[in-house]
Amino acid sequence: MSYPALHDLILEPLVRSALMEDLGANGDITTLTVIPAAATYSARLNAREDAVISGLQVAELAFRLVDPKLDIITHFHDGQHCAKGDALMEIQGSAASILSAERVALNFVGRLAGIATLTAALVAETRGTKTRITCTRKTTPGLRIVEKQAVLHGGGFNHRFSLSDAILIKDNHIAAAGGVRAVLETAKTRASHMMKIEIEVDQLDQLAEVLEVGGADVVLLDNMSPNELQEAVAMADGQLVTEASGSVSHDTVAAIAATGVDYISSGALTHSYRSVDVGLDF
Known part of the structure; x- marks a missing residue:
């Protein structure tokens, strides 16, 4: 290619x-x-x-x-x-x-x-699944653009290049904003129609709340077991793009991909090679 x-x-x-x-x-x-x-x-x-x-x-x-x-x-x-x-x-x-x-x-x-x-x-470990491997912002300061290009050369995909690319609501945002409902409702009110919204959850009850409130385009499933990921994919049922993150390695990536998530993000691609x-x- x-x-x-x-x-x-x-x-x-x-x-x-x-x-x-x-x-x-x-x-x-x-x-x-x-x-x-x-x-x-x-x-x-x-x-x-x-x-x-x-x-x-x-x-x-x-x-x-x-x-x-x-x-x-x-x-x-x-x-x-x-x-x-x-x-x-x-x-x-x-x-x-x-x-x-x-x-x-x-x-x-x-x-x-x-x-x-x-x-x-x-990427080779995900063959036969729909899952795509993507990088993160855990790059060498000043060299992000070439490191993310290297991920593409390896057959992967790129996540955000900067904080200005998309709204990614992490656990600290949720805590500071007063919870999942509060942070999503604020994001829905203020976000441009051209801006994607992704929210991180580490528990299935949080995902249920995300689905109830609505407004998110992508859900980041953080440090969930393969069984939890499989259940999360079933709960999302195509309403959200699903992204698994945390504890991704050569030994675990195939099992994570088998759960049916759309993306697996790995900081290791650009910090532990x-x-x-x-x-x-x-």
Whole structure:
């Protein structure tokens, strides 16, 4: 499956900031000291393990920001599966430029491919069901847009990008507003007709109250057992989109999906992944 690429205008501030952090005030002093300015090389960005790739667009931008004259050929697209030993990208040109962009490029690819690979593993556990895997806002500050893109590359779906995307009423909102009925009635009164309303519940009697009051579009079923989730789906009976959250792992996701929920949200996709091993070889 192909995925729409983010525009470079969106990505450039993130990549430029990472390069500025790495180059510091004096630039790559090791390369400036030991590599002749005229030296040219060909390098390959290689996968050192099987993975679902993400971050190649970002890596290419890192190399081009350092040196627009570099010749870059990508052999894979973000969202594709690769095998250990596959060459993901080839870069030719100034050796100094390649070396100066290397770490930033690898940092992005390793981490984003880690997110995509973990997402793909959870998605695989839901095959045969209608359930979709989605991420949360538990992302690295400043990198949300690329981390959520990596979730898409792994076959998942995106939840809110920010607090301004939708109304998501959590347990603390309910407590502060005076209960399920009070918070939903207020939300119904004040929300735009274009704005979705989701409410979190952790007990079936709360769900019953949500259904009685009305006004919600989605219900977040938090930390419920598979039996409770199955009962919640039956209670909702298509009136609400159902989303399960809490204690989601490779070991539990199949059982959660089997309950019939529409979505499973997992913060682990963007905070507990393992970076994929990728390397740049001259």
